[in-house]
Amino acid sequence: MSETVSIRKTRISVVFGFLFLLWSMGLIFLVEPSPLKTPDSVVGAFQSLLRLTEPQARVFATIFLRSLGVGLLGFLFAGTLQTVPLKWALPTVMVLAPLFALGAKWIQYGYFPIHTQIVFIVVAAGVGGIFGLSLRHRGAAIVTTICLIAAILTWGMPKRVSDDLDATARATGLHLLSQADRISTGDQAFTDLLRLAFAFAEDNSHGASPIVTNQAAILALGVVLGEDKIARLGGRELDPKNAEQREAMRRRVTAHSRSDLPRHFCVSAALTVLSGEERALAVGIAKEVADSLPDGSGFSFVDMIANQSGIRFAVVATQNSESARRFQLRMLNPSDHQQFIPDIAGIPEGITAAELENDYGGLGGAKSRDIFAEISRRIGELEELR
Numbered sequence: 001m002s003e004t005v006s007i008r009k010t011r012i013s014v015v016f017g018f019l020f021l022l023w024s025m026g027l028i029f030l031v032e033p034s035p036l037k038t039p040d041s042v043v044g045a046f047q048s049l050l051r052l053t054e055p056q057a058r059v060f061a062t063i064f065l066r067s068l069g070v071g072l073l074g075f076l077f078a079g080t081l082q083t084v085p086l087k088w089a090l091p092t093v094m095v096l097a098p099l100f101a102l103g104a105k106w107i108q109y110g111y112f113p114i115h116t117q118i119v120f121i122v123v124a125a126g127v128g129g130i131f132g133l134s135l136r137h138r139g140a141a142i143v144t145t146i147c148l149i150a151a152i153l154t155w156g157m158p159k160r161v162s163d164d165l166d167a168t169a170r171a172t173g174l175h176l177l178s179q180a181d182r183i184s185t186g187d188q189a190f191t192d193l194l195r196l197a198f199a200f201a202e203d204n205s206h207g208a209s210p211i212v213t214n215q216a217a218i219l220a221l222g223v224v225l226g227e228d229k230i231a232r233l234g235g236r237e238l239d240p241k242n243a244e245q246r247e248a249m250r251r252r253v254t255a256h257s258r259s260d261l262p263r264h265f266c267v268s269a270a271l272t273v274l275s276g277e278e279r280a281l282a283v284g285i286a287k288e289v290a291d292s293l294p295d296g297s298g299f300s301f302v303d304m305i306a307n308q309s310g311i312r313f314a315v316v317a318t319q320n321s322e323s324a325r326r327f328q329l330r331m332l333n334p335s336d337h338q339q340f341i342p343d344i345a346g347i348p349e350g351i352t353a354a355e356l357e358n359d360y361g362g363l364g365g366a367k368s369r370d371i372f373a374e375i376s377r378r379i380g381e382l383e384e385l386r
Contacts, residue, residue, distance in 0.1 A: 009082040016079030023076055027069060027104040070101050070121050071128030078132025086133065093129035101125035161219070161274070166236050168204065168216035169223075175200050176224050177245050189253040190225075190262050191334055197221050198317075198331035210324035214317045215273045222270025224249055225262050230270045255341045261306040265341055268310035273318065280311050285363065292353040299356050300349035301371050308375060309341045312385045335384055342378035347371065 042065065046057040074097035081089040101121045106112050113121060161169070176196055183192045197220060201213035222230040223238065224246055231238045255261040264284075271280035284307035292299035317327045334340075348371070351360070360367040379385060 006083065013080050013082040016076055016082070020073070020076040020080055023073055024100065024104050027073060027101070028107045030069075067120070067124040070105075070124035071131070073097065073101050073104065074125035074128030074130075075132035078129045081133075089133060090130075093133060094126055097125040097129040098122040161236065165212060165216055165219070168213060169219040171204075172197060172200050172216050172220035173224050174242075176220060177242060177249070180245065180249060183249075183253075185252040186254050187257065187336070190255050190340075191336055193221065193225065193249075193253065194340065195331055195334050198328050202328035202332065205325070205328065210321055210328060211318050214324045214327065218266075218269045218273050218314050218317060221266045222273075224266075225253055226250075226267035226270060227263070230267060230274075255306070256338075256344050260303070261341055261344075264303050264306035265310035265313070268307040269314040272311045272314035277311055277315055280314075281308065284308075284311075289353075289356075289363075292351060292356050294353075298350035298352055300351070301347045301375065302344045302349045304372075305344055305347060305375050305378070306341050309379055309382075309385065312379055313340060316385055330384065339382050339384040342382055347375070 039061075042061045043054065043057045046061045046064070074093065077097045077100060078089070078093045081092060084092065098121060101124070102113060102118065105117070105121055176193060179196055183189050183196075197217040198214070201210070201217040205213040219230065228238055228243065228246065250263060251259060253259065253262050255265065268280050268284055271283055275283075284304065288299045288303055291297045316323065318324055356362060356368075360371075362368065
């Protein structure tokens with residue numbers, strides 16, 4: 001390490017040390033935000049972003065602000081260790097940052113935190129510390145990315161599906177598998193399966209909600225063409241006797257001559273039914289970011305075309321009773337697969353994390369935004385998804 005670099009790191013450590021002490025005092029003497037005292041602007045942002053009720057958004061906003069306060073302490077403490085090698089800085093941060101946070105809260109509360117508070121403080125301070133370390137080393141940045149991906153995937157986890165929806169989805173899935181011999185292979189098979197699933201939904205919607213039967217069709221497609229884990233995400237288990245038949249179906253069905261695109265499409269559509277549009281999109285992006293890490297297949301904007309097409313498909317099919325019924329009738333004679341997943345020509349894939357950051361400016365960079373805009377334009381031109 002050159003003398004100039006050493007001096008610079010020492011100065012940075014001193015600045016972070018001062019801020020760390022200042023914020024420690026803040027945690028001790030500032031009053032923790034409570035639901036009734038959380039700023040309305042923050043509550044409104046959570047309502048808009050997560051589509052929560054006002055009381056739910058107020059609770060989420062309060063938790064967010066509290067975790068931000070404790071996490072910032074861990075972040076600032078990590079910044080004080082600029083001159084410490086990372087192999088020692090990481091365990092130091094993971095041990096001492098939570099202890100400092102617990103000490104500050106102990107003084108503030110006037111009593112030692114209870115178990116739930118301890119877990120919350122330790123996790124928030126640890127995550128903040130890891131994020132602080134990520135600014136100085138690529139390896140730690142990868143750890144931080146993994147933590148963020150895990151948080152997004154956890155946030156995107158859906159609730160258990162109802163018994164009625166589960167029964168209808170199972171019946172739809174068994175119907176699709178029973179028609180395996182009548183379904184062709186390749187791109188046409190994708191269109192055939194979509195048609196069969198929604199013909200079954202239409203046939204079962206007389207006297208029942210077309211939204212529910214469409215949701216069941218999408219969940220069935222998510223399992224038959226996507227992943228078995230879709231059932232487990234909904235709190236259900238699948239019959240293992242049909243596992244080989246489901247896997248065989250996935251191998252023979254393609255879109256744009258690729259077997260991975262129907263999977264992305266159907267999994268994202270099913271996640272939309274289970275968790276909502278925003279969460280399904282966040283999970284899809286998190287999955288691609290994970291693929292961009294070392295040993296992954298690379299970030300794929302092509303996969304994102306299939307993901308976003310599946311999300312749009314689910315939204316249109318389940319928006320309200322009237323649109324759900326119209327969608328069923330339209331699906332009785334669907335167009336070819338390119339009316340569900342648009343042309344993928346010219347869309348990049350296999351992008352490493354370094355390339356995504358350096359060449360595309362990250363997910364928020366101008367080049368990435370242009371590609372996402374092009375994806376949205378192509379999907380917007382599909383008549384079947386309007």
